[in-house]
Each structure stands twice: as structure tokens, then as C-alpha cells.
Amino acid sequence: MADGDWLAKGGGTGTEDEGNDHVEATTPFRILTRDATDQDTFNEAVWGRVFNRWRDTSRVPRAVVQASCVAHVREAVELANRLQCRVSVRSGGHSWAAWSVRQDAVLVDLARLRHMTYDKKTRIVSCSPSATGEQLNGFLRGEGRLFAGGHCPDVGLGGFLLQGGMGWNCKNWGWACESIVGIDVITADARELYCSDVENSDLFWAVRGAGPGFPAIVTSFHLLTRPSLQMYNSVYIYPQSMFRTVLQWVIDTCPTADPDTEIVCLAKRTADGDDTEIIAGFLSFKPSQADAEAAMQRVRDSRPAGAKVEVWCEPTNFARQYAGQRVEQPTGYRFCSDNAYVDNHADVPAVLEKAATSLPTRKSFVLYFAMNPTSRRPLPDMAHSMHSDHYLALYTIWDDEADDAQCTGWVHDIMKDVQRHSVGSYMGDADFRYRTTRFWSRENGERLRDIRRKWDPEGRICGYLDAGDSSGVQGLENEFDWVDK
Ligand SMILES: Cc1cc2nc3c(=O)[nH]c(=O)nc-3n(C[C@H](O)[C@H](O)[C@H](O)COP(=O)(O)OP(=O)(O)OC[C@H]3O[C@@H](n4cnc5c(N)ncnc54)[C@H](O)[C@@H]3O)c2cc1C
Structure with missing residues (x-):
């Protein structure tokens, strides 16, 4: 059966339980395939939430999964594993180079995955990665708390936190990712895990700065808040x-x-x-x-x-x-x-x-x-x-x-x-297609490369969009392009 036929039949829904303790879907699995969806609808699903109008439209995903519960994210990854294709992720759609739009990938759009809860005792807010800084601070206002998210109201917490997060008063309060106390993820082999400094701690280390090369999909961030001022x-x-x-x-x-x-x-x-x-x-x-x-x-x-x-x-x-x-x-x-x-x-x-x-x-x-x-x-x-x-x-x-x-x-x-x-x-x-430079210390760049290889040895999750989109499991060189190598 061709990919398109399989996908068109909602190929992600018939998942097998491989011993993974996971939640079941609570809403229908929504997938739009390149072959079986009319072009305008498909284009809207691919580009409609991308902020930047300067775009490379030659990149065409094979399908868009509009995930509305965690199970859909897992099913999308299972689907990509069966098809032996890559998965790309979109939270807020604000990466300048549209890192979520990748040739032949299954694009998992998290816009419909929405949750936000606040624990008064711990002062930790838990939210989906498509939540924006504006939504989060709107929610926290009633609790007398704030989160130093991105300055642009519509940036998704997903991409923002993965990069480090230059949020409000970063100069003094530090990087937004320093407030992450835990994450829920779907791994490249479709397992649901919680990560913190004591559980799956290498993924927790990586989520705070890997950027779009994070080798899993975050479905929830657990974040320390600060008093509202x-x-x-x-x-x-x-x-x-x-x-x-x-x-x-x-x-x-x-x-x-x-x-x-x-x-x-x-x-x-x-x-x-x-x-x-x-x-x-x-x-x-x-x-x-x-x-x-x-x-x-x-x-x-x-x-x-x-x-x-x-x-x-x-x-x-x-x-x-x-x-x-x-x-x-x-x-x-x-x-x-x-x-x-x-x-x-x-x-x-x-x-x-x-x-x-x-x-x-x-x-x-x-x-x-x-x-x-x-x-x-x-x-x-x-x-x-x-x-x-x-x-x-x-x-x-x-x-x-x-x-x-x-x-x-x-x-x-x-x-x-x-x-x-x-x-x-x-x-x-940054846009890795045009300029290579250093994004981490040398030691952290190497450690990140090892963690990516361990958790996603086949490069299932798209990773860094460099020139030709070929960096894969190798990742970025973490080196200036003008330095003699
Ligand atoms: C107008 C504007 C203002 C900005 N202001 C700021 C600012 O004040 N401070 C700042 O630090 N940055 C700022 N940025 C940069 C912004 O933080 C990045 O572009 C970030 O990648 C956007 O995140 P997103 O989720 O909206 O983007 P997306 O394009 O949805 O995501 C970018 C990539 O991150 C990865 N990713 C996203 N979500 C997940 C997930 N759940 N699991 C795994 N991987 C994921 C994927 O590789 C994805 O393709 C701004 C950008 C714009 C366009």
C-alpha cells in the first residue's frame, strides 16, 4: 500500500500497545495527507500558522497531524516509525525559518493540544507547548503570579523554552528554561515519559537548550512561576x-x-x-x-x-x-x-x-x-x-x-x-541554512550530540534545518564557518 493510501485511511489510529503505559486518545485522530487532501486545505494546515511570510515553500510534508491529545502525538510518532519517515513539530509556529515544515515529514501540529493548570502549593504551572506567553500570563494573573516568557505575545512556549528562552528581564532573572522543573515527552520510539533532574535526566538536561534538535516531543512543561509585579x-x-x-x-x-x-x-x-x-x-x-x-x-x-x-x-x-x-x-x-x-x-x-x-x-x-x-x-x-x-x-x-x-x-x-x-x-x-556558528560550549555541544544519538539513533525527529536539511543525527557542527577547521 502506498504511503498516501495508508495515511488517508487514518493510519495512525490503529496503534499497537508495545508494553508502553500510555493514555488513550480522547478525541478523534485528525490527519491531513499530502495525497488525499485538497491543496488549499493542505497548504493552510502546513503554512497557516507559520509567522514568517518569507518562506521556502519547496518543502512539503507528507502529512499534518493536528494533535488534540497526547495519544495523538504518540500515534503520529508510531506512524512515522512504520513509514520510516521523519517527524517535525510545531508549537507556536514562530521559528523564523519555519523549522516545523520539512520535506516528506509527518508534521505534528500541537495547536489543538491545550492544557494549563496551576498548583497553588508548589507555584508550578503545567501547560502544553503551544501555549503562548500572553496566554500563560493571562492565566497566571488571577493567581498573582507571572512567567517570564517571550516578549512577542504569540511565540509558542515549545520553541521558546527549548532554545533557552530570552524572556522578560532575562538580564537579571535568567533564562526562561531555568524555570523548567519537569517535562512530559513522547520519545522517538513513541514512549511516554516524564523527565526531571532525577528521572530521564539527560533528556531534562537537553530540553533546556537543545533548540529544534531536541530528540523527543514535549507534550507538557512544568514551570516555576514568580510573583506578579x-x-x-x-x-x-x-x-x-x-x-x-x-x-x-x-x-x-x-x-x-x-x-x-x-x-x-x-x-x-x-x-x-x-x-x-x-x-x-x-x-x-x-x-x-x-x-x-x-x-x-x-x-x-x-x-x-x-x-x-x-x-x-x-x-x-x-x-x-x-x-x-x-x-x-x-x-x-x-x-x-x-x-x-x-x-x-x-x-x-x-x-x-x-x-x-x-x-x-x-x-x-x-x-x-x-x-x-x-x-x-x-x-x-x-x-x-x-x-x-x-x-x-x-x-x-x-x-x-x-x-x-x-x-x-x-x-x-x-x-x-x-x-x-x-x-x-x-x-x-538564527537560521542554520545560511550561517554556522557556535550555539553551545564545546563540551555541551558534544554531550548534546551523544544524548541525541542515544534517544533518537535513526533521526526520527527532524532536528536542525541546515542547508539541504541534511544534518540529521549528526546535528550542528557548533563551529564558526569562518574558522579554519
Ligand atoms: C515575532 C517574534 C518574536 C520573538 N520574540 C522572542 C523573545 O522575546 N525571546 C526569545 O527567546 N525568542 C523570541 N523569538 C524567537 C522564538 O522564541 C523562536 O522562533 C521559537 O522557536 C518559536 O517557538 P514556537 O513554538 O512559536 O515555534 P515553532 O516554529 O512552532 O517551533 C520551532 C521548533 O522548535 C521545536 N519544537 C517546538 N515545540 C516543540 C515540542 N513541543 N517538542 C519538541 N520540539 C519542539 C521544533 O523543532 C519546532 O520546529 C521571537 C520570534 C518571533 C517570530
């Missing part, structure tokens, strides 16, 4: 000509700044689109306005003269912050992103200046995300191991296909120089 925004906007002065001030401010204040520096176009402006942003999580003002006084006193706009400890909240992010990174556009952890010893304003002063389109922006002091403390024993004081990310945003070459070319051109001053990169804003 008020939020206050202070902003100073300067002309482009002051870029070096402003960034240096931000950098000097960071190490001793208030521990509940997130600090960013952005280069973006002015509202009329004619000029670029430099924005130093300070978001304080504090119990009260008076606390925020006291915490921010030193920043205010040390600011360079010449700001065009000043905002001082303005009350804000998650709803307003998420709304702002939706404006900065709107849906329906083409995006190309890349990033670097710039070396602590580099002249950072000089390294970033070309990027900050040559934005290719009106919506594009350059982000400096301060990481010191998180970058100066030892990390827990987990896969995520790459960072520096200085995170740079480029976000090129455009809407016309005719501008693809110019916009993507700008990113690649900037990174060619910047990468030589970097110690590595963050997976979340």
Missing part, C-alpha cells in the same frame, strides 16, 4: 548621530542597574520613516511607582544630554507591552533575522554601528539586549551554555517579494563582520 517603563529617544554615546551609556549602566529592570537599546526608523532613532528602554518590574522611581534614579541622573523624548517610570502592563510588540513585529510580513553574542572585550558600539545606522526598510530594527549580570553567573548544568554580556539581533521586515534579495542580503552582509567579534549565537533568532 507592577510594570513601569522609562524611555529615552536620541537621534541616530548619538548611537555610540547612547549604547555605551546603556552598557556602562547594566552591571549595577536595578535587578528588576530589563534594559534594551533599539535602532529603528522614526514614525515618518526618514530618519533612524536610538531608543534606550528600561522596563522595571516593581511593587510600586515609588520603588520604580527609586530604582531608576541613577539611570536618569547619568543619561546623556540630547534626548528628543523622555518617559519617566510610566505605568504599563503585559497587555500594553504585548500590544507594542505586535506593532513592532507585525503579522503578515516577510522577516529575516540573525544575531550574535558580541564578545565582552569588543568595542560593542563600534561593532554594532553599521547595523544600527543602515536599516534597510522602514519596519526593520536592530536590538541590543543587555544580558549582564545573568551572563556573569555560572549557569545550571543544562544544554544552554552560550552567552555574553551583549546580545545583538537584526530584524529585517518587508512585504514585497521583490525585496527579498536586498533585505536578506543586508542581514548576511552585516553578520559577516559582526560574527568575527562574537562568541556565538542564540538559536531563537
Whole structure:
């Protein structure tokens, strides 16, 4: 029987129990196959939830499983094992390069797998990976708690946490993945397991930083929450000509700044689109306005003269912050992103200046995300191991296909120089098809490779989408492409 026929008959539902203690499906198994589904419906299932409109549509999965319970995830993996094909996973659909869309794979879309519960005693929230930061914080608000998820409201916790998770106030509160206390997974051989620092601890080590190379499918995250706080925004906007002065001030401010204040520096176009402006942003999580003002006084006193706009400890909240992010990174556009952890010893304003002063389109922006002091403390024993004081990310945003070459070319051109001053990169804003770099310490990269081989020796789960999608079980080289090998 051809794959298509088998799949069209709902091949995943007739699973055999191979001694695995698993839950049964509570809802019908929903599978759309490439061969037996009309093209518009299939395309919508494949691409409808992918955020980035700049896409490689030559990659066509053989089927999409719209899992609505854990049993469906297991059945999809069993199906892929029978067909000897790969499985890809989608939580929120926000990976820039659409890592979930892979040639001939069974795509497991977790959008319909939804659960969220909070344990008042342990203060642990358990949720499905397709939950977004906005949904999670909406849910936790009633409990007086928060989770420092992604800044974009719609990013899925799945992809975000696997990469480490540069969440709210990551500079001080640490990586979001440090709050994972356990996960439920379906393994590549379709077993249901719980993983923590004492059970299946190598998978637990890997989930905190493996990114899209995690060799299993997470069906639930168990996360420590933190107390909810008020939020206050202070902003100073300067002309482009002051870029070096402003960034240096931000950098000097960071190490001793208030521990509940997130600090960013952005280069973006002015509202009329004619000029670029430099924005130093300070978001304080504090119990009260008076606390925020006291915490921010030193920043205010040390600011360079010449700001065009000043905002001082303005009350804000998650709803307003998420709304702002939706404006900065709107849906329906083409995006190309890349990033670097710039070396602590580099002249950072000089390294970033070309990027900050040559934005290719009106919506594009350059982000400096301060990481010191998180970058100066030892990390827990987990896969995520790459960072520096200085995170740079480029976000090129455009809407016309005719501008693809110019916009993507700008990113690649900037990174060619910047990468030589970097110690590595963050997976979340990377695209392995175009640039290879370091994502982990050497030791952690090797340990991760061994764990991936142990848990998924055949490369059933798709892994890293490199040029030609050929990295498989081998994974990424974890090496700069400009270093002589
Ligand atoms: C507008 C925008 C804003 C962003 N802001 C931030 C930010 O503030 N901080 C930050 O750190 N990052 C940010 N990112 C990057 C984002 O975290 C990554 O793109 C992340 O991969 C998105 O996760 P997702 O689940 O939405 O993506 P998906 O495309 O659904 O998932 C990406 C890949 O992760 C793996 N994966 C996902 N879920 C699972 C699972 N359950 N089990 C196993 N593997 C899985 C799969 O390989 C999958 O293909 C942003 C991205 C965008 C587009």
C-alpha cells in the first residue's frame, strides 16, 4: 500500500500497545495527507500558522497531524516509525525559518493540544507547548503570579523554552528554561515519559537548550512561576548621530542597574520613516511607582544630554507591552533575522554601528539586549551554555517579494563582520541554512550530540534545518564557518 493510501485511511489510529503505559486518545485522530487532501486545505494546515511570510515553500510534508491529545502525538510518532519517515513539530509556529515544515515529514501540529493548570502549593504551572506567553500570563494573573516568557505575545512556549528562552528581564532573572522543573515527552520510539533532574535526566538536561534538535516531543512543561509585579517603563529617544554615546551609556549602566529592570537599546526608523532613532528602554518590574522611581534614579541622573523624548517610570502592563510588540513585529510580513553574542572585550558600539545606522526598510530594527549580570553567573548544568554580556539581533521586515534579495542580503552582509567579534549565537533568532556558528560550549555541544544519538539513533525527529536539511543525527557542527577547521 502506498504511503498516501495508508495515511488517508487514518493510519495512525490503529496503534499497537508495545508494553508502553500510555493514555488513550480522547478525541478523534485528525490527519491531513499530502495525497488525499485538497491543496488549499493542505497548504493552510502546513503554512497557516507559520509567522514568517518569507518562506521556502519547496518543502512539503507528507502529512499534518493536528494533535488534540497526547495519544495523538504518540500515534503520529508510531506512524512515522512504520513509514520510516521523519517527524517535525510545531508549537507556536514562530521559528523564523519555519523549522516545523520539512520535506516528506509527518508534521505534528500541537495547536489543538491545550492544557494549563496551576498548583497553588508548589507555584508550578503545567501547560502544553503551544501555549503562548500572553496566554500563560493571562492565566497566571488571577493567581498573582507571572512567567517570564517571550516578549512577542504569540511565540509558542515549545520553541521558546527549548532554545533557552530570552524572556522578560532575562538580564537579571535568567533564562526562561531555568524555570523548567519537569517535562512530559513522547520519545522517538513513541514512549511516554516524564523527565526531571532525577528521572530521564539527560533528556531534562537537553530540553533546556537543545533548540529544534531536541530528540523527543514535549507534550507538557512544568514551570516555576514568580510573583506578579507592577510594570513601569522609562524611555529615552536620541537621534541616530548619538548611537555610540547612547549604547555605551546603556552598557556602562547594566552591571549595577536595578535587578528588576530589563534594559534594551533599539535602532529603528522614526514614525515618518526618514530618519533612524536610538531608543534606550528600561522596563522595571516593581511593587510600586515609588520603588520604580527609586530604582531608576541613577539611570536618569547619568543619561546623556540630547534626548528628543523622555518617559519617566510610566505605568504599563503585559497587555500594553504585548500590544507594542505586535506593532513592532507585525503579522503578515516577510522577516529575516540573525544575531550574535558580541564578545565582552569588543568595542560593542563600534561593532554594532553599521547595523544600527543602515536599516534597510522602514519596519526593520536592530536590538541590543543587555544580558549582564545573568551572563556573569555560572549557569545550571543544562544544554544552554552560550552567552555574553551583549546580545545583538537584526530584524529585517518587508512585504514585497521583490525585496527579498536586498533585505536578506543586508542581514548576511552585516553578520559577516559582526560574527568575527562574537562568541556565538542564540538559536531563537538564527537560521542554520545560511550561517554556522557556535550555539553551545564545546563540551555541551558534544554531550548534546551523544544524548541525541542515544534517544533518537535513526533521526526520527527532524532536528536542525541546515542547508539541504541534511544534518540529521549528526546535528550542528557548533563551529564558526569562518574558522579554519
Ligand atoms: C515575532 C517574534 C518574536 C520573538 N520574540 C522572542 C523573545 O522575546 N525571546 C526569545 O527567546 N525568542 C523570541 N523569538 C524567537 C522564538 O522564541 C523562536 O522562533 C521559537 O522557536 C518559536 O517557538 P514556537 O513554538 O512559536 O515555534 P515553532 O516554529 O512552532 O517551533 C520551532 C521548533 O522548535 C521545536 N519544537 C517546538 N515545540 C516543540 C515540542 N513541543 N517538542 C519538541 N520540539 C519542539 C521544533 O523543532 C519546532 O520546529 C521571537 C520570534 C518571533 C517570530
